[in-house]
Amino acid sequence: MNSATAAQKRAYPSVSLYGIPFSKMDMKSTVAYLAEAIESGRSTRVVTGNPIMLMEGFRNAEFHHVLRTADLVVPDGAGVVWAAKRVGQPVPERVAGFDLMHELLRIGNQRGWKVYLLGTTPENIKAAHANLRRQYPGVRFVGYRDGFFDEREDGAIIAAIREARPDMLFVARSMMTQEPWLAKYQSVLQVPVMMGVGGTFDIAAGKLKRAPLLFQKLRLEWFYRLLQEPTRYRRMLVLPRFVWKVLRDGRKALHD
Secondary structure (H helix, E strand, C coil), rough: CCCHHHHCCCCEEEEEECCCEEEEECHHHHHHHHHHHHHHHHEEEEEEEHHHHHHHHCCCHHHHHHHHHCCEECCCCCCHHHHHCCCCCCCCCCCHHHHHHHHHHHHHHHCCCCEEEEEEEHHHHHHHHHHHHHCCCCEEEEEEEEECCCCHHHHHHHHHHHHHCEEEEEEECCCHHHHHHHEEEEEEEHCCCCEECHHHHHHCCCCCCCCCCCHCCCHHHHHHHHCCCHHHHHHHHHHHHHHHHHHHHHHHCCCC
């Protein structure tokens, strides 16, 4: 999909931060938008955008294209919410991928939607699948598998997903794997809602804990995650660089 086609498909307000169209919908409106996509069968690729993704996009043109051509980019990172406000185009609230997935599962629990889970380790995906099935007994979990595979296995995995015909596909792999993979195979998969969810399955499996509400309100969820996974510190070094770039660029950040 080129950027013009993607823009034509967006029937919601957005703000372009460095060429990435972040939705201005709040959580309630986002869930309603995606529920309509599921009911109508419209393929929608969702990116849960954050500053780390934006900064990677500056370095990697192909990754920037993957973000820019998504059907929906929600402001997941607190840094994105801050940046939008800073440049005079505020979004109503942070739409965290973890919460968005659970809101969709909650509705799916009532409507009997079908879900496929793809990603994380074999141990964690099995535990996440079992826990989510208990939490949402009305959801039809039609398949799951771990995220440790290479291109040679893509065909078999895509065939399994197509045969299962899920309404929602949640993918939890590394940032540089899950987003390009979904973009590459979106037209083949034809799942109404497909979304990268990062470490969400590890939380569902009980391996990681969600940040306490206080950390979330203070926009320090990233810091709580870092405390649990100190090896992420290198990724976090881009956050102050992002803040400095937005402060320096000002409203120029609104341009491609």
